[in-house]
Amino acid sequence: MSTQFTYTAIVPAAGVGSRMAADRPKQYLTLAGSTVLEQTLMRLLEHPAIGQIIVATAEQDPWFSQLLLARHPRILRVNGGRERADSVLNALQEVETGQVLVHDAARPCLRRADLDAVMTAGLHPQGAILASRVRDTMKRGNGQGAIATSVSRDELWHALTPQCFATASLQQALTEALAAGATITDEASAMEWAGFHPQLVEGRSDNIKITRPEDLALAGFFLQQS
Numbered sequence: 690m691s692t693q694f695t696y697t698a699i700v701p702a703a704g705v706g707s708r709m710a711a712d713r714p715k716q717y718l719t720l721a722g723s724t725v726l727e728q729t730l731m732r733l734l735e736h737p738a739i740g741q742i743i744v745a746t747a748e749q750d751p752w753f754s755q756l757l758l759a760r761h762p763r764i765l766r767v768n769g770g771r772e773r774a775d776s777v778l779n780a781l782q783e784v785e786t787g788q789v790l791v792h793d794a795a796r797p798c799l800r801r802a803d804l805d806a807v808m809t810a811g812l813h814p815q816g817a818i819l820a821s822r823v824r825d826t827m828k829r830g831n832g833q834g835a836i837a838t839s840v841s842r843d844e845l846w847h848a849l850t851p852q853c854f855a856t857a858s859l860q861q862a863l864t865e866a867l868a869a870g871a872t873i874t875d876e877a878s879a880m881e882w883a884g885f886h887p888q889l890v891e892g893r894s895d896n897i898k899i900t901r902p903e904d905l906a907l908a909g910f911f912l913q914q915s
């Protein structure tokens with residue numbers, strides 16, 4: 690019996706991790722006995738509705754091929770691009786399923802319940818993203834290190850990943866938004882540019898994106914809790 694997979698996963702992993710200031714891109718730093726990237730890939734490989742996982746790495750990346758998972762039959766490596774959106778667009782060319790999810794390599798603490806929830810919501814034509822409500826009082830700076838104003842946190846959310854969409858809709862939106870010079874920092878912003886209103890699926894705030902040095906130990910702690 691053929692296995693019907695609903696989603697193809699794209700994992701953007703072509704960044705240099707400049708804010709991490711490590712000796713290698715942060716996705717290759719050691720975490721919980723393997724690497725950040727392998728932890729993230731394991732979260733996705735475990736899901737029965739995810740078929741192929743397309744990992745976008747830098748063209749000259751010397752680390753990926755050294756990973757055991759690099760030879761996994763469900764994992765395909767493609768070249769990333771100058772920006773995260775370019776890496777995602779490159780990977781989208783290889784997607785053969787009607788639904789696609791994009792999940793940052795730098796987010797290894799994703800929980801199965803959150804993945805289930807956003808994949809289900811993502812089947813809606815508008816698509817869906819994992820997100821967490823802002824908790825702190827928000828300030829907008831004046832560019833000179835002082836407060837310009839407070840920003841209402843009503844309906845203010847941190848966009849997380851995975852972000853789940855119909856493959857054709859995302860590919861068209863991303864292509865057209867980038868061609869128009871729009872600033873695209875996540876898949877939802879391309880879909881919004883195209884007039885979609887992706888659903889917000891409230892997820893755990895420990896689904897952190899490893900960005901700065903202090904985040905690695907925190908991710909290790911969170912992985913011990915799961």
Ligand SMILES: Nc1ccn([C@@H]2O[C@H](COP(=O)(O)OP(=O)(O)OP(=O)(O)O)[C@@H](O)[C@H]2O)c(=O)n1
Nearest residue numbers: 701702703704705706707708771772773794795
């Ligand atoms: N051209 C790029 C830039 C980023 N990413 C990926 O997008 C995810 C989120 O990006 P970010 O956290 O900004 O990673 P970096 O760009 O590596 O970090 P920095 O901005 O600190 O350099 C990461 O998994 C990163 O590898 C990518 O695939 N291609």
Ligand SMILES: C[C@](O)(CO)[C@H](O)COP(=O)(O)O
Nearest residue numbers: 773793848849850874875898
């Ligand atoms: C996609 C993302 O993780 C959602 O918050 C975020 O936009 C990535 O941004 P970065 O500048 O590439 O870290």
